[in-house]
Amino acid sequence: MDLLSVSEFAQQHNLVERTVRNWCAAGKIDGVVLIGKTWSIPADAQLPRKGKLKESPLLKRLREEKEGKISGGIYHRTQIDLTYNSNHIEGSRLTHEQTRYIFETNTIGITETSISVDDIVETTNHFRCIDLIIDRAEEKLSELLIKEIHRLLKTGTSDSGKSWFNVGDYKKLPNEVGGNATCPPDEVHARMKSLLSAYNAKSSKTLEDIIDLHQQFEAIHPFQDGNGRVGRLVMFKECLANGIVPFIITEELKIFYYRGLKEWGHINGYLTDTCLSAQDNYKALLDYFKIKY
Secondary structure, eight states: OEEEEEEHHHHHTOOOHHHHHHHHHHOOTTTOOOEEEEEETTTOOOOOSOOOOOOOHHHHHHHHHHHTTSSSSHHHHHHHHHHHHHHHTTTTOOOOHHHHHHHHHOOOOOOSSSOOOOHHHHHHHHHHHHHHHHTTTOOOOHHHHHHHHHHHHHHTTTGGGGGGGHHHSSOOOOOOOEEEEEGGGHHHHHHHHHHHHHHHTOSSSSSSHHHHHHHHHHHHOOOSSSSHHHHHHHHHHHHTTTTTTOOOOOOGGGGHHHHHHHHHOOTTHHHHHHHHHHHHHHHHHHTTTOOOO
């Protein structure tokens, strides 16, 4: 773990040293260590919040409906729409109706076409992933949490039986996305650590910060498979954590979404506009269920 002195940490965040010392003494910075009379601070430590972020009306409703097992509300609709679209973008052949049926009855119903067992397992796993990001929405984004999402998503699939696949941990073998090279396996940890450190250092996050995090995550492509779904779950979680209306990338937006990821850093408007369009769709749902945002 890289440690910084009070002076270095204060300079990194443009703070007064005395303020940082007071935070350390009050236990407001996670991971600080007192060595003799000197505080050492993890380089990726998050600044204390000025006040606890108030739970948004949406997050409150999602939690209430989840705990109450209430059907037909925003939680029900989010589970089905987010799971169906995110899986479908990655090649799942399950229909929206089949996804709904699995969520509501834990069965697949009668079908005239063959269905991949992995599609079914990953669908039920994705429901659990959504529960996880609702329960732990305000938790600081970390490598451990991201790996936990991946483990939940891929547990019980045919991939989980392959030792080289490394379910719940970073990739062992090089991979590519869309014909483009991604981060080599031996560099993934360092790249992810750097990405999350920079992101968590922001005292408040904007929609653009979250989109930028997503694009960089997908460019690193840290897992052997499942990167797109994990990345979109993280985006949804971070929107909930920061009081930003979340969004679901639909099959109809897929081509624009991929173009936006590719052009980010050159023409950021492509991906931003796509996410804003998806956000408008989710806002329409919130209007229907009379949830303020």
